[in-house]
Amino acid sequence: xxxxxxxxxxxxxxxxxxxxxRALTQAxxxxxxxxxxxxxxxxxxxxxxxxxxxxxWNGVLDCKVLAVEPQSRLAYSWNTSGEEAGRLVTVVxxxxxxxxxxxxxxxxxxxxxxxxxxxxxxxxxxxxKYLEGxxxxxxxxEQ
Amino acid sequence: xxxxxxxxxxxxxSAIVFKALGDPTRRSIFExxxxxxEQTVRALTDRAGVSQPAVSKHLAILKLAGLVQDRPxxxxxxxxxxxxxxxxxxxxxxxxxxLWNASFDRLEDLLKRMDN
Numbered sequence: 001x002x003x004x005x006x007x008x009x010x011x012x013x014x015x016x017x018x019x020x021x022r023a024l025t026q027a028x029x030x031x032x033x034x035x036x037x038x039x040x041x042x043x044x045x046x047x048x049x050x051x052x053x054x055x056x057w058n059g060v061l062d063c064k065v066l067a068v069e070p071q072s073r074l075a076y077s078w079n080t081s082g083e084e085a086g087r088l089v090t091v092v093x094x095x096x097x098x099x100x101x102x103x104x105x106x107x108x109x110x111x112x113x114x115x116x117x118x119x120x121x122x123x124x125x126x127x128x129k130y131l132e133g134x135x136x137x138x139x140x141x142e143q
Numbered sequence: 144x145x146x147x148x149x150x151x152x153x154x155x156x157s158a159i160v161f162k163a164l165g166d167p168t169r170r171s172i173f174e175x176x177x178x179x180x181e182q183t184v185r186a187l188t189d190r191a192g193v194s195q196p197a198v199s200k201h202l203a204i205l206k207l208a209g210l211v212q213d214r215p216x217x218x219x220x221x222x223x224x225x226x227x228x229x230x231x232x233x234x235x236x237x238x239x240x241x242l243w244n245a246s247f248d249r250l251e252d253l254l255k256r257m258d259n
Binding site for chain 1: 235236239240243244246247249250251252253254257259
């Protein structure tokens with residue numbers, strides 16, 4: 001059993017819980033702030049999230065809805081796909097809590113592998129794969 | 144495509160590694176060291192097809208990015224690859240932290256535009 005890291009990002013939003021829930025669970029709205037998706041708020045539903053490809057990620061995530069508690073909790077898997085399947089296997093959970101002025105959104109993403117040196121040695125052997133498109137990425141940095 | 148969820152790469156620690164490996168000659172030198180182990184500057188120059196000062200400059204950039212380490216030995220300097228230097232390229236945690244913060248900014252913007 002290897003230890004894993006959890007990423008937590010919180011944001012208090014001056015809006016109703018219902019409105020924030022809609023933004024988290026309606027596909028056209030998710031596309032507006034997160035990524036293009038065919039998400040539906042149904043436990044067991046498999047869907048994808050798609051963004052621009054990067055040097056070390058094709059930009060596609062394979063996901064599955066794990067929990068839907070209307071207005072309060074939403075969880076889905078968040079895994080890299082295709083050739084990069086298995087490289088990232090995480091679970092994203094949103095918690096919505098009412099506050100005096102709106103709602104607190106807490107995003108927890110769990111399952112990030114703790115990278116020890118041996119992981120990087122493995123990565124070094126397969127390193128050309130990571131570096132495809134590097135010229136393009138480096139070009140973006142110059143701007 | 145709304146252009147969503149593309150974190151600013153320049154703000155990530157990976158930027159210097161991307162820059163170092165963005166050059167084909169440097170990438171070739173790093174690949175050679177990673178695959179075949181420690182080499183002298185002279186041996187690397189013989190393979191690289193560019194001048195020794197050019198190879199030394201490329202090695203200095205790779206060293207700055209933490210991708211290679213040098214070891215003086217007599218009159219020659221030997222270089223070897225540091226696999227750990229690739230760490231920022233697969234720093235998923237850092238990447239996702241940037242991604243979520245940028246996404247939450249866009250979520251706030253969306254909520255302002257939505258009907259109640």
